[in-house]
Amino acid sequence: MARLLVPLVLLLFVSHVSVAQEDGVEGELHIEGYYALEFQGFFQNPQDSRQASNNLSLVLEAEMVSEWIYDDSRFVFNAMPFYRLDESDNKRTHFDLREFNVLLVNDDWDLRIGTSKVFWGAMETVHWVDIINQTDFVEGVEGESKLGQPMINYNFDTEHGWFEFYYMPYFRKRTFPGIDGRPRNIPFIDGDEAIYESSKSEWHPDLAMRWSKSLGEADVGISQFYGTTREPSYVPVIIDGEVVLHPFYEIIYQLGLDLTLAIDDLLVKCEALHRHGQQPDNDFQMVAAGFENTRYGWLETDMDLSYIFEGLYDSRGSNPLNPYEHDVALGTRLTVNDINDVIVVTSLIIDLHDSTTVFNFEGSRRIGDHWKMVVEGRSFWNVPSSELPLNSFRNDNYFQIGAEYHF
């Protein structure tokens, strides 16, 4: 425990040394971030009696940025350590360098060396094309949190669009909850026991590129990735008479498209990908398409209400890697536009074949200048035992209350 507390204390120290600055001044180190206390409550008994019930967790994320100009080039150093201390799950207690890189910005190009995070995509309920970073899965089953990816990233701008190139010398394993973790897959996935298709294991050099451009009302991106899949397949192993899954990382090629079309109040969106080299199908496609519409000044109030419809399709059909193989997602986002910036987001993802439903809720409100309350909930309804991988979460309806202090 003491070992785990050291980084936390260090981070707390750093956060208090910092002086809040209005503007980045050249050469000065600029520190910001937040800490959060989170409580998770579950409504039912776990499927596996070793799994925890209610849970407390402490998070600290700090970001240090320093910037200087030399000979018409701008250099930015960016470090973002992240640390979570979890009451129940020692796998969820983890440290990561979300960012630790130097960025060199020149007129038409920039170069980033170090660990960083990149987002590709257009949709709200799934991010399928997004592939550069590994999912920090212990942070949440929705998979929004990502691990810092070591990379050399070179980007340049031309009149024909924005080109991004990535060389990624080291692969990050997906994080998985420990035996005590909840929600987690059943059977247990032992994330440490990774198996690689490549003989170089996590040192396989991965490559990626993306072209993007804003063409009139459309924003288009086309991306390619060759390397270790971020989304593993699983190999069952019997250990002490119990089935345990070991993640199997294959070498894949992925071609991706993301598209957003802005038509008046409407955003029409699409993400599609083709992936080669991942079993059992070897070749498959995934497509998500839909729209987002916003009512500004909804019902003659100051509030804005967005509603989201997204159709989700996976050519593999029912499979243990993606629960949304023929689903529709319905979502709303209510922006209250009050002084506390209250925002409430809900979504329902419904399987069209067996009506398995995942319900997500998230609400946040600022309190004063530094505090923020965040309430989350997730529910899994009508989950038949055949619905992979959601059947693992059948008893794991939960809510989470978090208090964040931003500095």
Added chain:
Amino acid sequence: MKLPCSTLLLVVLGGGLNAFPLSTIEDDDLAARKGLEIVTESKLRDTGYKDFVTTVTMTLKNKQGHSSTRKMTVRTLEELDKGEKALILFTSPADSRGTALLSYSFKKEADKQWIYLPSIKRVKRIASGNKTGSFVGSEFSYADISPQQLEKYTYKFLKEEKYQNMDCFVFERFPKEMKTGYSKQVIWMDKEHYRPWKAECYDRKDKLLKTLTTNNYDLYKERFWRPTMCYMENHQTGKSTTIEFHSYKFQTGLQEKDFDRSVLKRLK
């Protein structure tokens, strides 16, 4: 975004006015033409600023008198014949620090906007129909804080009258197609420098919704007037928002590439 105060109100009457009698003009055509002349002259006087950077404190007050503050840096680029581009970077409150809004205002085409969400490093397109929506909870709408393109409105000159001891033109402005949330705005602009001082904003039922007032103009580069404060009061909800401008720097050398979508990803 050139701030509302500076822009909304930038419209001023121009040359040709002396030819008209000072009394209320009856003829609609004439009033429309005179209104347009005023705004055109105002725009002309502000043309050539190239770019400017300003830091802004926005204070929101609700009906109960509780307040909350947002701080941001605003960079604006003038693109002759095309329109204007603006990049707003939030510096406070702490949880929204790093959020950025990039907007292109075009003279003719529909405007474009993107928001940058630093927590997930995502650049997200925003539908251009958002003009009526509140800007970060304030009484200013996105339309209010976006650079104003005079081509997107029609005008009607009303009268001349004294406002704070200044001789002012008073005219109405109506959105052509763009949704602004207002059926019309009545604008007071001084005759000497064509600076907007007050704008009454009417809702779709033609009821007075908000009043914008600007204060303490300073002159930059011996040509460009900018206010140091704007105040928007909502008469229907009792809420208000004050914007203070802490510094303006003109002609800092910003270029088109500084307003490309990709800059959002390389701010740090």
